[in-house]
Structures are given as C-alpha cells and as structure tokens.
Amino acid sequence: MVKRIRKGLFGSITKYKPLWCLHNDWVTVKALSEKKLISITKLIHDMIKVYLECHEQNHNKQIESLNNKVIILAAEVRKYRDRFGIIKD
Numbered sequence: 001m002v003k004r005i006r007k008g009l010f011g012s013i014t015k016y017k018p019l020w021c022l023h024n025d026w027v028t029v030k031a032l033s034e035k036k037l038i039s040i041t042k043l044i045h046d047m048i049k050v051y052l053e054c055h056e057q058n059h060n061k062q063i064e065s066l067n068n069k070v071i072i073l074a075a076e077v078r079k080y081r082d083r084f085g086i087i088k089d
Contacts, residue, residue, distance in 0.1 A: 024074050
C-alpha cells in the first residue's frame with residue numbers, strides 16, 4: 001500500500017512525496033527535460049538507470065568526466081544567477 005501524505009492548505013491527500021534538491025540541479029533537470037521533450041520524471045528515471053549501468057560496468061573514467069562537467073555547469077549557472085537573479089521555475 002502506498003503511504004499517503006497530507007499536502008496543501010485544505011488537507012488534500014496525495015500519494016507523492018516531495019523531492020528536495022538544489023536549485024541548480026532543478027534548473028538543469030528542467031532545462032534538459034524541455035530540450036529532450038520528455039517529462040522530468042522520465043528524465044530522472046533515465047539518468048538513474050544510466051548511472052547504475054555505469055557503476056555495474058565500472059566506467060570510472062566516464063563517471064569522473066561527467067562529475068567534472070557537472071561542476072562546470074554548476075559554476076555557469078551560479079554566474080548566470082549572480083548576474084540576472086534567481087531563475088524562475
């Protein structure tokens with residue numbers, strides 16, 4: 001059975017739990033999902049699947065390369081945010 005949580009002012013019930021993430025990560029995932037024309041849920045599912053496959057096949061160099069790209073992308077998003085303010089959802 002799915003554990004239900006209460007959400008909203010009027011006590012509406014939903015089966016979904018909130019997902020907490022950094023704003024930079026949210027903007028990145030949202031932009032990628034819009035570019036690929038798929039839902040955010042599908043994109044995150046695909047990312048987790050690829051991540052697990054890389055760990056199973058020991059693709060350490062590729063994982064390090066992707067981690068470096070994430071650091072560069074986060075720095076670029078931070079520069080953009082400092083210049084133009086918080087990016088609206």
